[in-house]
Amino acid sequence: MPYLRNTWYVAAWAHDLAEAPLGLTLLEEPVVLLRDGDGAAHALAGRCPHRCAPLAKGRIVEGALECPYHGLRFSFDGRCVHNPHPGGEVPDAAVRAYPLAERHGLLWIWMGDPVRADEALIPDFGWLADPKWEHVNGSALVPGNYQLYVDNILDLSHASFVHPALRSNAWTRGEREFGRRGEVVWARYRHLDDYLSEGIDMVLGSAGRRMDNVVTVDWHAPSVLFLDFRAGEPGTPEEALTSLPSLHAFTPQDRTSTHYFWAVGRDFRLGDADFSAGARAAFLAAFELEDAPIIAAQQKLMGEGDFWDMGLIHLAGDAGGIGARRTLQRLIAAEETEAR
Numbered sequence: 271m272p273y274l275r276n277t278w279y280v281a282a283w284a285h286d287l288a289e290a291p292l293g294l295t296l297l298e299e300p301v302v303l304l305r306d307g308d309g310a311a312h313a314l315a316g317r318c319p320h321r322c323a324p325l326a327k328g329r330i331v332e333g334a335l336e337c338p339y340h341g342l343r344f345s346f347d348g349r350c351v352h353n354p355h356p357g358g359e360v361p362d363a364a365v366r367a368y369p370l371a372e373r374h375g376l377l378w379i380w381m382g383d384p385v386r387a388d389e390a391l392i393p394d395f396g397w398l399a400d401p402k403w404e405h406v407n408g409s410a411l412v413p414g415n416y417q418l419y420v421d422n423i424l425d426l427s428h429a430s431f432v433h434p435a436l437r438s439n440a441w442t443r444g445e446r447e448f449g450r451r452g453e454v455v456w457a458r459y460r461h462l463d464d465y466l467s468e469g470i471d472m473v474l475g476s477a478g479r480r481m482d483n484v485v486t487v488d489w490h491a492p493s494v495l496f497l498d499f500r501a502g503e504p505g506t507p508e509e510a511l512t513s514l515p516s517l518h519a520f521t522p523q524d525r526t527s528t529h530y531f532w533a534v535g536r537d538f539r540l541g542d543a544d545f546s547a548g549a550r551a552a553f554l555a556a557f558e559l560e561d562a563p564i565i566a567a568q569q570k571l572m573g574e575g576d577f578w579d580m581g582l583i584h585l586a587g588d589a590g591g592i593g594a595r596r597t598l599q600r601l602i603a604a605e606e607t608e609a610r
């Protein structure tokens with residue numbers, strides 16, 4: 271299936287792009303991220319139009335990106351602006367410049383028609399930049415197709431099997447609901463007056479106490495998810511439960527590998543660095559050491575096969591993942607039709 275192009279993908283955490291250019295592959299295209307003298311971030315195609323050298327290995331010289339091979343320089347909007355060779359004309363050439371937006375501590379890239387890049391379409395993750403919240407975050411290049419990661423977050427029933435520390439009756443016996451709001455596919459888990467998992471007890475300090483637990487997940491096409499884990503004393507109104515909001519953004523490197531950007535927030539124990547370090551290590555272990563290996567193995571067994579042609583069986587918890595796949599397929603088909 272082609273990629274959805276007229277949409278915002280997360281390219282990097284803003285703090286991971288310093289002065290040196292950062293090279294990565296997104297949707298099978300080499301891309302270089304870089305900052306200009308004012309600190310504004312830009313994204314250019316990562317392949318030099320002269321002899322295909324990787325521009326990400328270049329450096330910024332006099333306000334332009336210098337190719338590491340023969341020294342052509344490209345401005346931040348992609349135009350070739352300097353040819354260092356004697357008598358050489360500046361070639362009438364450019365590398366593609368992708369719209370890039372820095373928002374909520376993340377760099378969002380638009381891989382489609384630049385004219386249609388509207389920053390108002392970036393999903394709202396305002397809590398990532400709100401001082402009321404503190405968050406731990408990370409990123410990793412993980413094996414497996416990005417849609418397998420979307421399935422994983424929308425179907426939290428896996429938690430009881432994949433994550434020993436997150437095993438909970440909420441995933442197996444609790445109520446589950448799935449639905450759509452516009453193009454957003456959502457999942458909701460609700461389980462009242464029962465023990466939470468050991469891992470969440472550690473974060474919330476709720477060991478040995480029964481709690482109400484409500485979890486919602488919103489999927490934004492193609493692969494950006496907001497997960498809101500809430501818990502509190504039985505009978506607490508839902509909006510007053512303690513919230514652990516999280517971001518899970520998956521950007522395809524290619525068909526079988528994915529850039530994963532995650533963050534988990536809290537509005538308690540602010541400024542507690544030891545607590546943050548412990549929470550970060552626990553989430554890191556869950557996402558990168560427990561989910562990623564099973565998804566890698568899943569990918570291997572799926573091979574290049576088409577998801578819909580594999581004769582797979584579907585369970586109740588798959589409604590979110592299936593809804594997201596169908597929505598994405600429809601959006602991609604519409605984009606393909608428009609392009610013709």
Ligand code: FES
Nearest residue numbers: 318320321337340
């Ligand atoms: S490959 Fe870039 S200048 Fe030659």
Ligand SMILES: [Fe+2]
Nearest residue numbers: 429432556561
């Ligand atoms: Fe998981």
